[in-house]
Amino acid sequence: MRRLTTRAHGLLDYPLGLLLIASPWLFGFHDGAIDTWLAVAAGAAVLGLSLFTDYEGGLVPRLPTSVHLGLDVGLGVLLAVAPFAVGLDHRAWGPYLLIGATLVGAALVTDPEPSRSRLAARAAVRR
Numbered sequence: 072m073r074r075l076t077t078r079a080h081g082l083l084d085y086p087l088g089l090l091l092i093a094s095p096w097l098f099g100f101h102d103g104a105i106d107t108w109l110a111v112a113a114g115a116a117v118l119g120l121s122l123f124t125d126y127e128g129g130l131v132p133r134l135p136t137s138v139h140l141g142l143d144v145g146l147g148v149l150l151a152v153a154p155f156a157v158g159l160d161h162r163a164w165g166p167y168l169l170i171g172a173t174l175v176g177a178a179l180v181t182d183p184e185p186s187r188s189r190l191a192a193r194a195a196v197r198r
Contacts, residue, residue: 073182077136080181081121081128088117091170100160109157110166113150117143117174126185137183147174 075083091114095101124139125132151171154164 073180075177075181077126077182077185078128080140080177081124081126083177084117084121084128087170087173088114088121090114091117091166094166094170095163098162098166100163102160104160105157106159106163109150109153109159110163113146113170116146136181136185140178140181140183143174143178147171147176147178150174 090097091110094110094114095107100106120134120139120142121128122130123132123134124136125134126136126139148171150167153159153171154167159167
């Protein structure tokens with residue numbers, strides 16, 4: 072049973088991507104090592120996926136929502152295991168685990184189909 076709409080997921084993606092990019096400076100692990108650049112790259116990936124996903128939050132709707140959700144799960148798992156697999160700074164553990172779990176959790180509870188109103192609006196534009 073999916074409880075999160077694609078609209079809500081889209082609204083969550085952008086702040087989450089920005090939080091990932093800012094997290095090294097917010098949480099004090101911005102020494103230029105892999106801890107920093109993995110967070111920045113993952114945040115940029117979240118923002119890029121969001122921009123190109125075919126849902127209410129996408130600006131250039133090219134990527135199916137189901138693919139976006141699958142990539143969110145993969146990226147979330149990567150972030151959640153990174154502190155252990157790569158040996159990240161202890162200050163990075165919390166943000167990586169929390170944001171990784173949020174990505175996975177949100178993907179698992181999001182309806183993979185955009186709302187009917189979004190589909191109707193998209194069809195009207197094509198006419």
